[in-house]
Amino acid sequence: MNRLNNLEELDTLRSFAKRSLDEQKIKVLVCCGTGCVAGGSLLIYDRIKELCEEKGLDVCVSLQEEPHGDNIGLKKSGCHGFCEMGPLLKIEPLGILYIKVKLEDCKEIVESTIMNNEIIDRLLYKINDVTYRKQEDIPFYKKQTRLVLENCGSSDALDILEYLAKDGYEAFTKALFTMTSKDICKQISESNLRGRGGGGFPTGRKWEQVLRQTEPVKYIVCNGDEGDPGAFMDRSIMEGDPHKMLEGMMIAGLATGSNTGYIYVRAEYPLAVSRLMAAIKSAKELGLLGEHILGSDFNFDIHINRGAGAFVCGEGSALTASIEGKRGMPRVKPPRTVEQGLFGKPTVLNNVETYANVPLIITKGADWYKSIGPENSPGTKAFALTGNVNNTGLIEVPMGTTLREIIFDIGGGVKNDKEFKAVQIGGPSGGCLTKEHLDLSLDFDSLKKVGAMIGSGGLVVMDENTCMVEVSRFFMNFTQNESCGKCVPCREGTKRMLEILERIVHGDGTIDDLDLLEELGDTISKTALCGLGKTAASPVQSTLKYFKDEYIAHVVDKKCPSGDCQALKKIVIQKDQCKGCSKCARTCPVGAISGKVKEPFEINSSKCIKCGACITACPFKAIKEA
Structure with a gap:
């Protein structure tokens, strides 16, 4: 393909692509x-x-x-x-x-x-x-509104001509030839687009702050470091529609006076990396990236930086430090990223999904965008729906959609007709929502009121057999492992919380541990250095709030109501059913079962490792979990 020197040549190529399609x-x-x-x-x-x-x-x-x-x-x-x-x-x-x-x-x-x-x-x-x-008739798709994900699954992810055929880069050329930087920032501000990476900060306000900086060198950074367990929204956009994200970054460059962009993406996303590289290469060949784009005075180039899987690098200052070749650790603010970000220069930092919304807003207008979803949280949101739900996958719905609609209408309900118990939203930085929240509007403000957050968009559904204490331990183990260690509250506080949770699930917890968990969680939330640290205790705090009875059962009754916690399981032999055949004793790998043949056998609970081998071996079904 030859380099395009002006808008007319682009329109000609677009017409060719439409005809070919x-x-x-x-x-x-x-x-x-x-x-x-x-x-x-x-x-x-x-x-x-x-x-x-x-x-x-x-x-x-x-x-x-x-x-x-x-x-x-x-x-x-x-x-x-x-x-x-x-x-x-x-x-x-x-x-x-x-x-x-x-x-x-x-x-x-x-x-x-x-x-x-x-x-x-x-x-x-x-x-x-x-x-x-x-x-479109399948219930999984019928209640979705796929705007950002419109081309994912319906276009060739590797063909820039197909993106052009579907009006790709029209928003960019509109911004390049008919709008000023202030016009672009104003339209994004009026749309009330809020960052889709977690905090929900107004995108237009961020862009305006960078535009106002007098420093001539500015950067556009895309956060593709999607580290939440069970989340794959950004990955899917980078793999399935990379040009839409690139176009959003290019418009951000026009809006703020930047000519350089960086994409920070996890090295664990090799397919996303390869498709981004292919998209950048094809855009450069056409002259949509590089110098004097389409014969204008605008220059813009995009670089890819691969992260090493550090969850903390999802935090803005840690991410920019990593791009600079330093250890990815958050820094004290101010100065903020919009003032001194990448290489100490004013920086726009948004995530993949946020940039992918931008071309739609420039093309269709702020009023159109605000017509979707609640006034303070307009637009759509992509969610990764996982866990104990029939239809797992990647979905996109208008902001304000309820959990009930997502889990039961789109997700097809809980697996095996079990009862819904909770959903973890927002990953390790989020919290658990319960039955009472099924009709809650999923938007930034409504979730904040109940102590949760959308985060990047992970939704992990849990059924009646899920132990909420173990869920808390899992997320706290993840957070503690991923702590950068720079500040004491996060480094030491999460470690202490994890130790307490591990004691509880192993049957060694006390009622005082619950008060200590609440105190530690409150302290970490108030004093940690960065946003990730401040939300590290959220899964524990939310489960303590809504499922405290389960914690009490673990520490007082030494029982796990859901039967998940291996150490709290108790295997017993029903003496009235035991025939004394000794198969269980011969099967037990640790010699925890004793007795005489033709008489009921017994299990020594202190030796038993709860492996369940005896339950399988017993021909009379006399051994059960208590």
């Missing part, structure tokens, strides 16, 4: 997000291509080819979202979504659907005896 009578979109790739989707892609070529079909894998009659567009798309059902394959314009596709299904897909428009019922999604032929 329209010429594809059938579009086969193989999900090539990380989850489906792990399930073998790349092999499925290769096999579909091979079979089509064997049948003499005209296969088009890139829009760079000149349109030449009816052809089949075979595409490596980003995440379709319905991860529970992967590998996924979508066929347009039929609107069919095939689920759990296997390599051996490819031949039938080519011969029946691609060649003859025949639908293969066994590959369609079915629930409660209802078969869904159209993707």
Whole structure:
């Protein structure tokens, strides 16, 4: 592709791309997000291509080819979202979504659907005896509003021409040729776009603060360091629609007077890194990145920095320190990042999803954006829905959607028809919400009132058999391991809290430990250096608030109501059912069972390791967990 020197040349190329896309009578979109790739989707892609070529079909894998009659567009798309059902394959314009596709299904897909428009019922999604032929009719998708994720699963993630064909970079050219920096900042401010990385700070206000700085060198930084357990929203955007994020960063550069951007992404996201690199390369080849973009005076380049998986590098000052080659540790503020950020220069720092919202706002306007969701938290939010829910995956809903709608309508309810107990929202920095919060509006302000936060958007659903004390211990173990160690409250406080929680789940806790947990949590929240430290105790504080009875059962009754805590399990032999066959004693790996043949045996609780081998071995079902 030749470098574009002006807007007219871009419009010509866009028209070519639209025509090429329209010429594809059938579009086969193989999900090539990380989850489906792990399930073998790349092999499925290769096999579909091979079979089509064997049948003499005209296969088009890139829009760079000149349109030449009816052809089949075979595409490596980003995440379709319905991860529970992967590998996924979508066929347009039929609107069919095939689920759990296997390599051996490819031949039938080519011969029946691609060649003859025949639908293969066994590959369609079915629930409660209802078969869904159209993707948009599936309950998982029906209640979503996919704006940021619109191209994820519906476009070739690697083809910049397809992004152009779908009006990509129109927002950038509008901002470049028809808007001033103040105009851009004003529109983002009026939209009330709030940062999607956790805190919900107004994006436009941040950009305006950087614009006002007199320092000539400024930076645009994208936080792609998604460290929350169970979260994969930013990863999916980087993999499935990287140009939308790049476009948002370029507009931020125009808005603030910056000509350099940095993307900080986890090295554990190799697919995201490779697709970002490919997107940057193709944008440079077209002249959409680099010097004198489209013949203008605007210069902008983007660099990728890979992090080493440190959770603390999700904090702004730690992230910029890591880019600079220093140890990723937060610093005292002020000065703030907008004044002295990367390399000591004014810096805009937003996360992937925030930047991906920007082109939509520039193109469609602030009023359109504010029409979606609550007034103080407009727009949509992407969530990673995981845990004990039937339909796990990546979803996008308007801000203000309730937990009930997400878990039961989109997520299909709790697995195995068990009772909903809680949902962890916002990862290690968030808190637990319970049944009483099912109809709570999920927006920044409503969640703050109940001591929770959206965070980056992880939702981990828990059922009736989940031990909330163990959940707290898990998240505190994560936070303590990830503490940078710079400030005493986080370094020592989280360690003490973890020690207490481990005592409790091992049956050695006391009632005084609960008061100490609350005191430590309050102290850490008030005195830790950075935002991550200040929210480190949130999972413990929220579970103590809503599930204190479970903590009391652990420390007073020495029982785990959910049966999760191995150390608090007690295995007993029902003497009236025991026949004295001795199989349990012969199976026990630690010799904790004794007795005489033909008489009831007994278990020495102090020796028992609760492995359950005796329960399995007993032919009379006489051994049970108490």
